[in-house]
Amino acid sequence: MIAKRGHYGVFLQDEWALLEKMVRLANERLSVPVTCKIRVFEEIEKTVRYAQMLEKAGCQLLTVHGRTKDQKGAMTGVASWEHIKAVRVAVNIPVFANGNIQHLSDVSRCIQETGVQGVMSAEGNLHNPALFEGRSPPVWEMAEEYLEMVKQYPPCSLSYVRAHLFKLWHHTLQIYQDLRDELAKVKTLEGLADVSKQLKQHCQEEIAEGKNGRENVSDLPFPHWICQPYVRPAPKQPITNGTCQRSTVKQTVCQKRLLEDEDGAADTLSKNKQKKRSRNPNKNFSPDQKPKYLKCEQCGNPKGNKCVFNLCRGCCKKKAFKEVADCPSHGLRFKTKAEKRKAEEEELRNNTRKESSVMELNSCSLQPGPDSSTNLKEQSTA
Numbered sequence: 296m297i298a299k300r301g302h303y304g305v306f307l308q309d310e311w312a313l314l315e316k317m318v319r320l321a322n323e324r325l326s327v328p329v330t331c332k333i334r335v336f337e338e339i340e341k342t343v344r345y346a347q348m349l350e351k352a353g354c355q356l357l358t359v360h361g362r363t364k365d366q367k368g369a370m371t372g373v374a375s376w377e378h379i380k381a382v383r384v385a386v387n388i389p390v391f392a393n394g395n396i397q398h399l400s401d402v403s404r405c406i407q408e409t410g411v412q413g414v415m416s417a418e419g420n421l422h423n424p425a426l427f428e429g430r431s432p433p434v435w436e437m438a439e440e441y442l443e444m445v446k447q448y449p450p451c452s453l454s455y456v457r458a459h460l461f462k463l464w465h466h467t468l469q470i471y472q473d474l475r476d477e478l479a480k481v482k483t484l485e486g487l488a489d490v491s492k493q494l495k496q497h498c499q500e501e502i503a504e505g506k507n508g509r510e511n512v513s514d515l516p517f518p519h520w521i522c523q524p525y526v527r528p529a530p531k532q533p534i535t536n537g538t539c540q541r542s543t544v545k546q547t548v549c550q551k552r553l554l555e556d557e558d559g560a561a562d563t564l565s566k567n568k569q570k571k572r573s574r575n576p577n578k579n580f581s582p583d584q585k586p587k588y589l590k591c592e593q594c595g596n597p598k599g600n601k602c603v604f605n606l607c608r609g610c611c612k613k614k615a616f617k618e619v620a621d622c623p624s625h626g627l628r629f630k631t632k633a634e635k636r637k638a639e640e641e642e643l644r645n646n647t648r649k650e651s652s653v654m655e656l657n658s659c660s661l662q663p664g665p666d667s668s669t670n671l672k673e674q675s676t677a
Contacts, residue, residue, distance in 0.1 A: 301595035305334050305364045311345070315352045322353025332358040332393070334366075335378040346382040357382070358391040358415055371527050380409040391415055397524035399429040421462040423522035431522050435495035438463050442488050456487055466519035467494055599624045 298304040335342040361374030374394025389412040396416040468475040498520035508518025588597035591607035601624035
């Protein structure tokens with residue numbers, strides 16, 4: 296929905312004239328090669344024409360994700376290598392394949408079947424970061440390495456860390472639901488690391504007890520504590536009892552609820568909004584009467600009301616960091632912190648100079664003067 300509101304990504308798929316202009320201008324003005332990544336259409340012929348249009352516009356490397364725009368979430372399904380192969384044959388630029396890469400063996404199989412020059416992996420690599428090494432290590436090994444990198448290269452948003460741990464520990468969290476809830480609630484990096492340690496301890500206890508790790512999680516090639524992909528189950532087909540009425544009812548239940556911004560408001564509210572309405576009957580859910588937010592000048596998302604750059608928080612943070620500036624609206628204090636750090640360094644240098652001056656004065660006072668030897672002789676004679 297963010298990409299749809301911002302008018303980018305796959306939601307530009309049907310605007311070929313706009314895409315052609317974007318790629319052509321980028322190719323003319325940039326000194327680096329322009330690459331594109333696309334999803335396919337249901338028709339292979341249309342996908343091929345789409346790829347050829349981008350090649351003609353100036354795309355110099357094309358990655359083809361073998362799924363359509365609607366294949367996401369529960370409807371993800373299997374990517375079509377047939378579409379990818381057709382594009383590879385039809386264009387003269389390098390083509391990379393994306394989709395169905397869950398093990399290292401899938402890479403060579405994909406290259407052999409499609410003829411592409413390279414392969415990308417998304418979710419398979421998130422569940423097993425060692426995928427391209429051709430091994431499946433224990434989950435805690437990857438989790439500990441990742442958490443160490445987070446500490447070594449700050450800052451990192453806590454939501455990113457949480458999301459990565461959820462991917463890595465996906466199969467184990469299906470068993471230890473209490474730790475799944477705790478992983479979703481903790482608010483610090485140390486808390487996330489502690490949950491990961493507890494999961495590791497549970498897994499090692501299972502290993503010590505001689506369990507194979509597949510008793511509580513079915514259809515896994517390895518024990519749940521081993522890094523391995525998560526294959527989404529196919530959507531359930533409507534169950535019928537032989538009557539048309541029953542079939543119609545079940546089919547209606549299984550259909551995805553329409554989004555509220557598609558061709559007017561939906562007739563029914565989601566369960567979440569129904570709960571909100573029960574708490575506040577006067578709350579307005581009509582999209583036509585919602586306040587209109589000003590858009591960020593860079594990405595199109597709602598901008599901060601008092602942002603000094605007229606940007607959303609994400610774009611503002613990047614700009615403020617780059618220009619060493621402050622934005623009180625978003626709570627960013629890069630300039631203030633830099634000035635404070637500079638003042639502390641200046642104060643430290645001044646203190647160092649004072650200490651060195653005092654040491655020089657003390658050393659001068661301790662050195663004997665020109666008449667000191669004579670005075671010592673007279674004193675000794677006396």
